[in-house]
Amino acid sequence: MRFIETATKGRVTLGAGTLYGAINxxxxxxxxxxxxDEADGKKKAYxxxxxxxxxxxxxxxRMDEVLRLASTIIREDEDQ
Structure with missing residues (x-):
């Protein structure tokens, strides 16, 4: 949870339920x-x-296609 918050500079925060639901x-x-080894049961790694x-x-x-499309739209909008 801390990693995501730090990596996104606070834009994304995950609650425990959301995180564990996604992992499952x-x-x-x-x-x-x-x-x-998950024997200690404290911290699990995947x-x-x-x-x-x-x-x-x-x-x-897919994200690259979305980015290219958005960039095209922005450029076309700037040309008008």
Whole structure:
């Protein structure tokens, strides 16, 4: 939660329920998997799976398309 808040300079804050719900959904989709020894039960670590990497790549392509479209719209708007 602190990492997200710091990385986004406070623009995004996650509550525990939101974070753990998202983690559970990603595990269920097999986009991430538990990593390392969870015996102490305090801090859990996760690793991205190959499926997760593919999904991230797809999302990056989609976001790139959105960025290009928005940039085109802004340039066209500035030309008028």
């Amino acid at each position: 959904a990603l595990v269920k989709k097999q986009w991430i998997a538990p990593y390392g 690793i991205i799976t190959n499926t997760g990497k593919q999904k991230v790549a797809e999302e990056l392509r």
